[in-house]
Amino acid sequence: MGLTPLDVVKLLPRTNCGECGEVSCLAFAVAVLSGKRSPRDCPYLDPTLLAIPGEKTPDSELEQTRRILREIRQEVAGLDFSRLAPALGIEERGGRLYLPYLDGTVELTPEDARRLDGQELDPRDKILLYNYVRFQGKAPLSGTFVGLEAFPHSVSKVATLRRYAEEKMARALEQDESGLRRALSVFRVKELPGEADLAFEVWVLPRVPLRIYYWRGSPEEGLSPQVKVLYDLRATEYLDLESLVFCAERFTERWIEVGECSSG
Ligand code: SF4
Structure with missing residues:
Protein backbone atom coordinates (compact mmCIF):
# COMPACT_ATOMS: atom_id res chain seq x y z
CA MET A 1 0.00 0.00 0.00
CA GLY A 2 1.32 3.48 -0.82
CA LEU A 3 1.82 6.42 1.49
CA THR A 4 -1.21 8.27 2.82
CA PRO A 5 -1.32 11.99 3.65
CA LEU A 6 -1.16 11.08 7.35
CA ASP A 7 2.11 9.17 6.79
CA VAL A 8 3.56 12.32 5.26
CA VAL A 9 2.13 14.59 7.96
CA LYS A 10 3.96 12.52 10.59
CA LEU A 11 7.26 13.63 8.99
CA LEU A 12 6.29 17.32 9.08
CA PRO A 13 6.57 19.67 12.07
CA ARG A 14 2.77 20.22 11.95
CA THR A 15 3.08 23.95 12.65
CA ASN A 16 0.91 24.94 9.66
CA CYS A 17 3.32 27.84 9.13
CA GLY A 18 2.32 28.28 5.48
CA GLU A 19 5.87 28.77 4.18
CA CYS A 20 5.31 26.07 1.55
CA GLY A 21 2.40 28.08 0.12
CA GLU A 22 -0.24 25.62 1.44
CA VAL A 23 -2.66 26.49 4.22
CA SER A 24 -1.64 23.57 6.43
CA CYS A 25 0.80 20.67 6.72
CA LEU A 26 -2.04 18.29 5.79
CA ALA A 27 -2.81 20.26 2.62
CA PHE A 28 0.90 20.12 1.78
CA ALA A 29 0.99 16.34 2.34
CA VAL A 30 -1.96 15.89 -0.03
CA ALA A 31 -0.28 18.15 -2.63
CA VAL A 32 2.98 16.16 -2.40
CA LEU A 33 1.25 12.82 -2.88
CA SER A 34 -0.70 14.12 -5.87
CA GLY A 35 2.55 15.37 -7.44
CA LYS A 36 1.55 19.05 -7.30
CA ARG A 37 4.32 19.86 -4.81
CA SER A 38 7.85 18.63 -4.27
CA PRO A 39 8.94 17.58 -0.74
CA ARG A 40 11.63 20.26 -1.14
CA ASP A 41 8.94 22.95 -0.92
CA CYS A 42 8.74 22.46 2.86
CA PRO A 43 12.00 23.77 4.31
CA TYR A 44 11.54 21.66 7.46
CA LEU A 45 11.16 18.29 5.75
CA ASP A 46 14.06 16.01 4.94
CA PRO A 47 13.05 14.81 1.42
CA THR A 48 15.15 11.65 1.75
CA LEU A 49 12.68 10.40 4.39
CA LEU A 50 10.02 10.16 1.71
CA ALA A 51 9.98 7.40 -0.88
CA ILE A 52 7.15 8.74 -2.99
CA PRO A 53 6.27 6.82 -6.15
CA GLY A 54 7.42 8.91 -9.10
CA GLU A 55 9.46 11.22 -6.88
CA LYS A 56 12.98 11.86 -8.10
CA THR A 57 15.85 9.71 -6.82
CA PRO A 58 19.28 11.37 -6.90
CA ASP A 59 20.04 9.59 -10.20
CA SER A 60 16.84 10.60 -11.90
CA GLU A 61 17.35 14.13 -10.58
CA LEU A 62 20.70 14.26 -12.37
CA GLU A 63 19.05 12.84 -15.48
CA GLN A 64 16.33 15.46 -15.24
CA THR A 65 18.93 18.25 -14.86
CA ARG A 66 20.65 17.01 -18.04
CA ARG A 67 17.36 16.89 -19.91
CA ILE A 68 16.45 20.45 -18.87
CA LEU A 69 19.91 21.61 -19.92
CA ARG A 70 19.52 19.94 -23.35
CA GLU A 71 16.09 21.53 -23.86
CA ILE A 72 17.13 24.99 -22.77
CA ARG A 73 20.24 24.85 -24.98
CA GLN A 74 18.07 23.98 -27.96
CA GLU A 75 15.88 26.99 -27.22
CA VAL A 76 18.87 29.31 -26.88
CA ALA A 77 20.40 27.98 -30.12
CA GLY A 78 17.59 29.68 -32.06
CA LEU A 79 18.38 33.15 -30.64
CA ASP A 80 20.36 35.94 -32.26
CA PHE A 81 23.24 36.40 -29.78
CA SER A 82 24.50 39.70 -31.21
CA ARG A 83 21.04 41.27 -30.91
CA LEU A 84 20.31 40.17 -27.32
CA ALA A 85 23.79 40.72 -25.80
CA PRO A 86 23.45 44.48 -25.06
CA ALA A 87 20.19 44.06 -23.07
CA LEU A 88 21.88 41.41 -20.93
CA GLY A 89 25.01 43.50 -20.37
CA ILE A 90 27.23 40.88 -21.97
CA GLU A 91 29.67 40.74 -24.86
CA GLU A 92 29.24 38.82 -28.10
CA ARG A 93 32.22 37.85 -30.27
CA GLY A 94 32.08 35.52 -33.24
CA GLY A 95 28.81 33.86 -32.19
CA ARG A 96 29.99 33.34 -28.57
CA LEU A 97 28.71 35.11 -25.47
CA TYR A 98 31.00 36.20 -22.62
CA LEU A 99 29.17 36.48 -19.30
CA PRO A 100 30.65 37.72 -16.05
CA TYR A 101 29.31 35.18 -13.50
CA LEU A 102 30.11 35.19 -9.75
CA ASP A 103 33.94 35.48 -9.56
CA GLY A 104 34.67 34.41 -13.14
CA THR A 105 33.73 34.82 -16.79
CA VAL A 106 31.85 32.22 -18.79
CA GLU A 107 32.05 31.60 -22.53
CA LEU A 108 28.69 30.38 -23.75
CA THR A 109 27.83 28.88 -27.13
CA PRO A 110 24.69 27.00 -28.21
CA GLU A 111 26.64 23.78 -27.49
CA ASP A 112 28.18 24.43 -24.08
CA ALA A 113 29.22 26.88 -21.38
CA ARG A 114 32.61 26.95 -19.63
CA ARG A 115 34.48 29.18 -17.22
CA LEU A 116 37.46 30.81 -18.88
CA ASP A 117 39.65 30.10 -15.83
CA GLY A 118 39.08 26.36 -16.31
CA GLN A 119 37.07 25.86 -13.11
CA GLU A 120 34.23 23.37 -13.37
CA LEU A 121 30.67 24.60 -13.96
CA ASP A 122 27.92 22.59 -12.29
CA PRO A 123 25.05 21.61 -14.71
CA ARG A 124 22.76 23.75 -12.51
CA ASP A 125 25.04 26.75 -13.15
CA LYS A 126 24.75 26.06 -16.86
CA ILE A 127 20.96 25.95 -16.66
CA LEU A 128 21.01 29.30 -14.86
CA LEU A 129 23.27 30.87 -17.49
CA TYR A 130 21.26 29.57 -20.47
CA ASN A 131 18.10 30.70 -18.70
CA TYR A 132 19.53 34.21 -18.30
CA VAL A 133 20.21 34.31 -22.04
CA ARG A 134 16.79 32.84 -22.84
CA PHE A 135 15.02 35.59 -20.85
CA GLN A 136 16.68 38.22 -23.09
CA GLY A 137 16.31 41.00 -20.47
CA LYS A 138 12.84 42.32 -21.13
CA ALA A 139 13.08 45.69 -19.28
CA PRO A 140 15.79 47.82 -17.62
CA LEU A 141 16.47 47.36 -13.91
CA SER A 142 14.66 49.78 -11.59
CA GLY A 143 17.43 50.55 -9.07
CA THR A 144 14.88 49.90 -6.28
S1 SF4 B 1 6.15 24.68 5.23
FE1 SF4 B 1 6.22 22.65 6.12
S2 SF4 B 1 5.73 23.03 8.27
FE2 SF4 B 1 5.06 24.84 7.17
S3 SF4 B 1 2.89 24.44 6.60
FE3 SF4 B 1 4.13 23.78 4.91
S4 SF4 B 1 4.40 21.64 5.33
FE4 SF4 B 1 3.80 22.52 7.26
Missing part, protein backbone atom coordinates in the same frame (compact mmCIF):
# COMPACT_ATOMS: atom_id res chain seq x y z
CA PHE A 145 15.57 46.85 -4.10
CA VAL A 146 12.97 44.70 -2.36
CA GLY A 147 12.78 41.42 -0.45
CA LEU A 148 11.81 38.28 -2.36
CA GLU A 149 8.47 38.31 -0.52
CA ALA A 150 7.51 41.38 -2.60
CA PHE A 151 7.23 39.19 -5.73
CA PRO A 152 3.98 37.30 -6.42
CA HIS A 153 3.86 33.55 -5.62
CA SER A 154 7.13 33.67 -3.70
CA VAL A 155 6.13 32.11 -0.33
CA SER A 156 7.94 28.78 -0.70
CA LYS A 157 10.91 30.45 -2.43
CA VAL A 158 11.30 32.87 0.49
CA ALA A 159 11.76 29.87 2.81
CA THR A 160 14.36 28.34 0.46
CA LEU A 161 16.24 31.63 0.24
CA ARG A 162 16.27 31.92 4.02
CA ARG A 163 17.51 28.38 4.54
CA TYR A 164 20.11 28.05 1.78
CA ALA A 165 21.40 31.63 1.57
CA GLU A 166 20.48 34.05 4.38
CA GLU A 167 20.89 31.69 7.36
CA LYS A 168 23.99 30.10 5.85
CA MET A 169 25.65 33.49 5.27
CA ALA A 170 24.73 34.65 8.78
CA ARG A 171 26.34 31.54 10.34
CA ALA A 172 29.47 31.87 8.20
CA LEU A 173 29.82 35.60 8.95
CA GLU A 174 29.43 34.96 12.64
CA GLN A 175 32.35 32.50 12.46
CA ASP A 176 34.73 34.39 10.18
CA GLU A 177 33.63 37.89 9.26
CA SER A 178 37.11 39.18 8.44
CA GLY A 179 37.90 36.24 6.11
CA LEU A 180 34.61 36.73 4.26
CA ARG A 181 35.17 40.48 4.00
CA ARG A 182 38.54 39.76 2.33
CA ALA A 183 36.93 37.19 0.03
CA LEU A 184 34.52 39.82 -1.33
CA SER A 185 37.36 41.32 -3.37
CA VAL A 186 37.14 38.54 -5.99
CA PHE A 187 33.48 39.30 -6.77
CA ARG A 188 31.91 42.26 -8.54
CA VAL A 189 30.93 44.14 -5.43
CA LYS A 190 30.06 47.66 -4.32
CA GLU A 191 30.06 48.23 -0.57
CA LEU A 192 27.14 50.14 0.94
CA PRO A 193 28.76 51.73 3.99
CA GLY A 194 26.72 52.54 7.06
CA GLU A 195 23.60 50.57 6.06
CA ALA A 196 24.22 47.56 8.39
CA ASP A 197 27.23 45.92 10.07
CA LEU A 198 28.13 44.78 6.55
CA ALA A 199 26.19 45.81 3.44
CA PHE A 200 27.09 45.43 -0.21
CA GLU A 201 25.73 44.96 -3.69
CA VAL A 202 27.08 41.99 -5.64
CA TRP A 203 26.50 41.27 -9.32
CA VAL A 204 26.00 37.53 -9.76
CA LEU A 205 25.26 38.23 -13.43
CA PRO A 206 25.50 41.63 -15.18
CA ARG A 207 21.78 42.37 -14.69
CA VAL A 208 21.29 40.38 -11.47
CA PRO A 209 22.55 42.46 -8.57
CA LEU A 210 21.81 41.30 -5.02
CA ARG A 211 21.92 43.58 -2.02
CA ILE A 212 23.12 41.79 1.07
CA TYR A 213 22.78 43.17 4.60
CA TYR A 214 24.33 41.62 7.69
CA TRP A 215 23.60 42.51 11.31
CA ARG A 216 25.83 40.88 13.93
CA GLY A 217 23.18 40.28 16.54
CA SER A 218 23.60 40.62 20.26
CA PRO A 219 23.72 37.63 22.62
CA GLU A 220 22.91 39.92 25.62
CA GLU A 221 19.68 40.98 23.95
CA GLY A 222 18.97 37.47 22.64
CA LEU A 223 19.36 38.62 19.01
CA SER A 224 20.99 36.18 16.60
CA PRO A 225 22.97 37.34 13.53
CA GLN A 226 20.77 38.12 10.56
CA VAL A 227 21.26 38.38 6.80
CA LYS A 228 18.72 39.80 4.40
CA VAL A 229 18.99 39.50 0.60
CA LEU A 230 17.21 42.05 -1.62
CA TYR A 231 16.55 41.94 -5.36
CA ASP A 232 15.91 44.65 -7.91
CA LEU A 233 12.18 45.25 -8.31
CA ARG A 234 12.48 44.21 -11.98
CA ALA A 235 14.67 41.15 -11.35
CA THR A 236 12.00 38.85 -12.81
CA GLU A 237 12.53 40.51 -16.22
CA TYR A 238 15.88 38.67 -16.22
CA LEU A 239 15.20 35.36 -14.46
CA ASP A 240 12.35 33.38 -12.88
CA LEU A 241 12.04 33.33 -9.08
CA GLU A 242 13.61 29.90 -8.66
CA SER A 243 16.68 30.98 -10.62
CA LEU A 244 16.90 34.21 -8.62
CA VAL A 245 16.97 32.20 -5.40
CA PHE A 246 19.59 29.93 -6.95
CA CYS A 247 21.74 33.03 -7.70
CA ALA A 248 21.77 33.83 -3.96
CA GLU A 249 22.45 30.17 -3.06
CA ARG A 250 25.38 29.94 -5.47
CA PHE A 251 26.83 33.26 -4.37
CA THR A 252 26.62 32.05 -0.74
CA GLU A 253 28.38 28.75 -1.53
CA ARG A 254 31.08 30.40 -3.60
CA TRP A 255 31.67 33.24 -1.12
CA ILE A 256 32.12 30.79 1.76
CA GLU A 257 34.40 28.60 -0.37
CA VAL A 258 36.63 31.57 -1.34
CA GLY A 259 36.53 32.80 2.30
CA GLU A 260 37.71 29.41 3.58
CA CYS A 261 40.59 29.39 1.05
CA SER A 262 41.65 32.94 1.95
CA SER A 263 41.55 32.12 5.70
CA GLY A 264 43.27 28.76 5.37
Whole structure:
Protein backbone atom coordinates (compact mmCIF):
# COMPACT_ATOMS: atom_id res chain seq x y z
CA MET A 1 0.00 0.00 0.00
CA GLY A 2 1.32 3.48 -0.82
CA LEU A 3 1.82 6.42 1.49
CA THR A 4 -1.21 8.27 2.82
CA PRO A 5 -1.32 11.99 3.65
CA LEU A 6 -1.16 11.08 7.35
CA ASP A 7 2.11 9.17 6.79
CA VAL A 8 3.56 12.32 5.26
CA VAL A 9 2.13 14.59 7.96
CA LYS A 10 3.96 12.52 10.59
CA LEU A 11 7.26 13.63 8.99
CA LEU A 12 6.29 17.32 9.08
CA PRO A 13 6.57 19.67 12.07
CA ARG A 14 2.77 20.22 11.95
CA THR A 15 3.08 23.95 12.65
CA ASN A 16 0.91 24.94 9.66
CA CYS A 17 3.32 27.84 9.13
CA GLY A 18 2.32 28.28 5.48
CA GLU A 19 5.87 28.77 4.18
CA CYS A 20 5.31 26.07 1.55
CA GLY A 21 2.40 28.08 0.12
CA GLU A 22 -0.24 25.62 1.44
CA VAL A 23 -2.66 26.49 4.22
CA SER A 24 -1.64 23.57 6.43
CA CYS A 25 0.80 20.67 6.72
CA LEU A 26 -2.04 18.29 5.79
CA ALA A 27 -2.81 20.26 2.62
CA PHE A 28 0.90 20.12 1.78
CA ALA A 29 0.99 16.34 2.34
CA VAL A 30 -1.96 15.89 -0.03
CA ALA A 31 -0.28 18.15 -2.63
CA VAL A 32 2.98 16.16 -2.40
CA LEU A 33 1.25 12.82 -2.88
CA SER A 34 -0.70 14.12 -5.87
CA GLY A 35 2.55 15.37 -7.44
CA LYS A 36 1.55 19.05 -7.30
CA ARG A 37 4.32 19.86 -4.81
CA SER A 38 7.85 18.63 -4.27
CA PRO A 39 8.94 17.58 -0.74
CA ARG A 40 11.63 20.26 -1.14
CA ASP A 41 8.94 22.95 -0.92
CA CYS A 42 8.74 22.46 2.86
CA PRO A 43 12.00 23.77 4.31
CA TYR A 44 11.54 21.66 7.46
CA LEU A 45 11.16 18.29 5.75
CA ASP A 46 14.06 16.01 4.94
CA PRO A 47 13.05 14.81 1.42
CA THR A 48 15.15 11.65 1.75
CA LEU A 49 12.68 10.40 4.39
CA LEU A 50 10.02 10.16 1.71
CA ALA A 51 9.98 7.40 -0.88
CA ILE A 52 7.15 8.74 -2.99
CA PRO A 53 6.27 6.82 -6.15
CA GLY A 54 7.42 8.91 -9.10
CA GLU A 55 9.46 11.22 -6.88
CA LYS A 56 12.98 11.86 -8.10
CA THR A 57 15.85 9.71 -6.82
CA PRO A 58 19.28 11.37 -6.90
CA ASP A 59 20.04 9.59 -10.20
CA SER A 60 16.84 10.60 -11.90
CA GLU A 61 17.35 14.13 -10.58
CA LEU A 62 20.70 14.26 -12.37
CA GLU A 63 19.05 12.84 -15.48
CA GLN A 64 16.33 15.46 -15.24
CA THR A 65 18.93 18.25 -14.86
CA ARG A 66 20.65 17.01 -18.04
CA ARG A 67 17.36 16.89 -19.91
CA ILE A 68 16.45 20.45 -18.87
CA LEU A 69 19.91 21.61 -19.92
CA ARG A 70 19.52 19.94 -23.35
CA GLU A 71 16.09 21.53 -23.86
CA ILE A 72 17.13 24.99 -22.77
CA ARG A 73 20.24 24.85 -24.98
CA GLN A 74 18.07 23.98 -27.96
CA GLU A 75 15.88 26.99 -27.22
CA VAL A 76 18.87 29.31 -26.88
CA ALA A 77 20.40 27.98 -30.12
CA GLY A 78 17.59 29.68 -32.06
CA LEU A 79 18.38 33.15 -30.64
CA ASP A 80 20.36 35.94 -32.26
CA PHE A 81 23.24 36.40 -29.78
CA SER A 82 24.50 39.70 -31.21
CA ARG A 83 21.04 41.27 -30.91
CA LEU A 84 20.31 40.17 -27.32
CA ALA A 85 23.79 40.72 -25.80
CA PRO A 86 23.45 44.48 -25.06
CA ALA A 87 20.19 44.06 -23.07
CA LEU A 88 21.88 41.41 -20.93
CA GLY A 89 25.01 43.50 -20.37
CA ILE A 90 27.23 40.88 -21.97
CA GLU A 91 29.67 40.74 -24.86
CA GLU A 92 29.24 38.82 -28.10
CA ARG A 93 32.22 37.85 -30.27
CA GLY A 94 32.08 35.52 -33.24
CA GLY A 95 28.81 33.86 -32.19
CA ARG A 96 29.99 33.34 -28.57
CA LEU A 97 28.71 35.11 -25.47
CA TYR A 98 31.00 36.20 -22.62
CA LEU A 99 29.17 36.48 -19.30
CA PRO A 100 30.65 37.72 -16.05
CA TYR A 101 29.31 35.18 -13.50
CA LEU A 102 30.11 35.19 -9.75
CA ASP A 103 33.94 35.48 -9.56
CA GLY A 104 34.67 34.41 -13.14
CA THR A 105 33.73 34.82 -16.79
CA VAL A 106 31.85 32.22 -18.79
CA GLU A 107 32.05 31.60 -22.53
CA LEU A 108 28.69 30.38 -23.75
CA THR A 109 27.83 28.88 -27.13
CA PRO A 110 24.69 27.00 -28.21
CA GLU A 111 26.64 23.78 -27.49
CA ASP A 112 28.18 24.43 -24.08
CA ALA A 113 29.22 26.88 -21.38
CA ARG A 114 32.61 26.95 -19.63
CA ARG A 115 34.48 29.18 -17.22
CA LEU A 116 37.46 30.81 -18.88
CA ASP A 117 39.65 30.10 -15.83
CA GLY A 118 39.08 26.36 -16.31
CA GLN A 119 37.07 25.86 -13.11
CA GLU A 120 34.23 23.37 -13.37
CA LEU A 121 30.67 24.60 -13.96
CA ASP A 122 27.92 22.59 -12.29
CA PRO A 123 25.05 21.61 -14.71
CA ARG A 124 22.76 23.75 -12.51
CA ASP A 125 25.04 26.75 -13.15
CA LYS A 126 24.75 26.06 -16.86
CA ILE A 127 20.96 25.95 -16.66
CA LEU A 128 21.01 29.30 -14.86
CA LEU A 129 23.27 30.87 -17.49
CA TYR A 130 21.26 29.57 -20.47
CA ASN A 131 18.10 30.70 -18.70
CA TYR A 132 19.53 34.21 -18.30
CA VAL A 133 20.21 34.31 -22.04
CA ARG A 134 16.79 32.84 -22.84
CA PHE A 135 15.02 35.59 -20.85
CA GLN A 136 16.68 38.22 -23.09
CA GLY A 137 16.31 41.00 -20.47
CA LYS A 138 12.84 42.32 -21.13
CA ALA A 139 13.08 45.69 -19.28
CA PRO A 140 15.79 47.82 -17.62
CA LEU A 141 16.47 47.36 -13.91
CA SER A 142 14.66 49.78 -11.59
CA GLY A 143 17.43 50.55 -9.07
CA THR A 144 14.88 49.90 -6.28
CA PHE A 145 15.57 46.85 -4.10
CA VAL A 146 12.97 44.70 -2.36
CA GLY A 147 12.78 41.42 -0.45
CA LEU A 148 11.81 38.28 -2.36
CA GLU A 149 8.47 38.31 -0.52
CA ALA A 150 7.51 41.38 -2.60
CA PHE A 151 7.23 39.19 -5.73
CA PRO A 152 3.98 37.30 -6.42
CA HIS A 153 3.86 33.55 -5.62
CA SER A 154 7.13 33.67 -3.70
CA VAL A 155 6.13 32.11 -0.33
CA SER A 156 7.94 28.78 -0.70
CA LYS A 157 10.91 30.45 -2.43
CA VAL A 158 11.30 32.87 0.49
CA ALA A 159 11.76 29.87 2.81
CA THR A 160 14.36 28.34 0.46
CA LEU A 161 16.24 31.63 0.24
CA ARG A 162 16.27 31.92 4.02
CA ARG A 163 17.51 28.38 4.54
CA TYR A 164 20.11 28.05 1.78
CA ALA A 165 21.40 31.63 1.57
CA GLU A 166 20.48 34.05 4.38
CA GLU A 167 20.89 31.69 7.36
CA LYS A 168 23.99 30.10 5.85
CA MET A 169 25.65 33.49 5.27
CA ALA A 170 24.73 34.65 8.78
CA ARG A 171 26.34 31.54 10.34
CA ALA A 172 29.47 31.87 8.20
CA LEU A 173 29.82 35.60 8.95
CA GLU A 174 29.43 34.96 12.64
CA GLN A 175 32.35 32.50 12.46
CA ASP A 176 34.73 34.39 10.18
CA GLU A 177 33.63 37.89 9.26
CA SER A 178 37.11 39.18 8.44
CA GLY A 179 37.90 36.24 6.11
CA LEU A 180 34.61 36.73 4.26
CA ARG A 181 35.17 40.48 4.00
CA ARG A 182 38.54 39.76 2.33
CA ALA A 183 36.93 37.19 0.03
CA LEU A 184 34.52 39.82 -1.33
CA SER A 185 37.36 41.32 -3.37
CA VAL A 186 37.14 38.54 -5.99
CA PHE A 187 33.48 39.30 -6.77
CA ARG A 188 31.91 42.26 -8.54
CA VAL A 189 30.93 44.14 -5.43
CA LYS A 190 30.06 47.66 -4.32
CA GLU A 191 30.06 48.23 -0.57
CA LEU A 192 27.14 50.14 0.94
CA PRO A 193 28.76 51.73 3.99
CA GLY A 194 26.72 52.54 7.06
CA GLU A 195 23.60 50.57 6.06
CA ALA A 196 24.22 47.56 8.39
CA ASP A 197 27.23 45.92 10.07
CA LEU A 198 28.13 44.78 6.55
CA ALA A 199 26.19 45.81 3.44
CA PHE A 200 27.09 45.43 -0.21
CA GLU A 201 25.73 44.96 -3.69
CA VAL A 202 27.08 41.99 -5.64
CA TRP A 203 26.50 41.27 -9.32
CA VAL A 204 26.00 37.53 -9.76
CA LEU A 205 25.26 38.23 -13.43
CA PRO A 206 25.50 41.63 -15.18
CA ARG A 207 21.78 42.37 -14.69
CA VAL A 208 21.29 40.38 -11.47
CA PRO A 209 22.55 42.46 -8.57
CA LEU A 210 21.81 41.30 -5.02
CA ARG A 211 21.92 43.58 -2.02
CA ILE A 212 23.12 41.79 1.07
CA TYR A 213 22.78 43.17 4.60
CA TYR A 214 24.33 41.62 7.69
CA TRP A 215 23.60 42.51 11.31
CA ARG A 216 25.83 40.88 13.93
CA GLY A 217 23.18 40.28 16.54
CA SER A 218 23.60 40.62 20.26
CA PRO A 219 23.72 37.63 22.62
CA GLU A 220 22.91 39.92 25.62
CA GLU A 221 19.68 40.98 23.95
CA GLY A 222 18.97 37.47 22.64
CA LEU A 223 19.36 38.62 19.01
CA SER A 224 20.99 36.18 16.60
CA PRO A 225 22.97 37.34 13.53
CA GLN A 226 20.77 38.12 10.56
CA VAL A 227 21.26 38.38 6.80
CA LYS A 228 18.72 39.80 4.40
CA VAL A 229 18.99 39.50 0.60
CA LEU A 230 17.21 42.05 -1.62
CA TYR A 231 16.55 41.94 -5.36
CA ASP A 232 15.91 44.65 -7.91
CA LEU A 233 12.18 45.25 -8.31
CA ARG A 234 12.48 44.21 -11.98
CA ALA A 235 14.67 41.15 -11.35
CA THR A 236 12.00 38.85 -12.81
CA GLU A 237 12.53 40.51 -16.22
CA TYR A 238 15.88 38.67 -16.22
CA LEU A 239 15.20 35.36 -14.46
CA ASP A 240 12.35 33.38 -12.88
CA LEU A 241 12.04 33.33 -9.08
CA GLU A 242 13.61 29.90 -8.66
CA SER A 243 16.68 30.98 -10.62
CA LEU A 244 16.90 34.21 -8.62
CA VAL A 245 16.97 32.20 -5.40
CA PHE A 246 19.59 29.93 -6.95
CA CYS A 247 21.74 33.03 -7.70
CA ALA A 248 21.77 33.83 -3.96
CA GLU A 249 22.45 30.17 -3.06
CA ARG A 250 25.38 29.94 -5.47
CA PHE A 251 26.83 33.26 -4.37
CA THR A 252 26.62 32.05 -0.74
CA GLU A 253 28.38 28.75 -1.53
CA ARG A 254 31.08 30.40 -3.60
CA TRP A 255 31.67 33.24 -1.12
CA ILE A 256 32.12 30.79 1.76
CA GLU A 257 34.40 28.60 -0.37
CA VAL A 258 36.63 31.57 -1.34
CA GLY A 259 36.53 32.80 2.30
CA GLU A 260 37.71 29.41 3.58
CA CYS A 261 40.59 29.39 1.05
CA SER A 262 41.65 32.94 1.95
CA SER A 263 41.55 32.12 5.70
CA GLY A 264 43.27 28.76 5.37
S1 SF4 B 1 6.15 24.68 5.23
FE1 SF4 B 1 6.22 22.65 6.12
S2 SF4 B 1 5.73 23.03 8.27
FE2 SF4 B 1 5.06 24.84 7.17
S3 SF4 B 1 2.89 24.44 6.60
FE3 SF4 B 1 4.13 23.78 4.91
S4 SF4 B 1 4.40 21.64 5.33
FE4 SF4 B 1 3.80 22.52 7.26
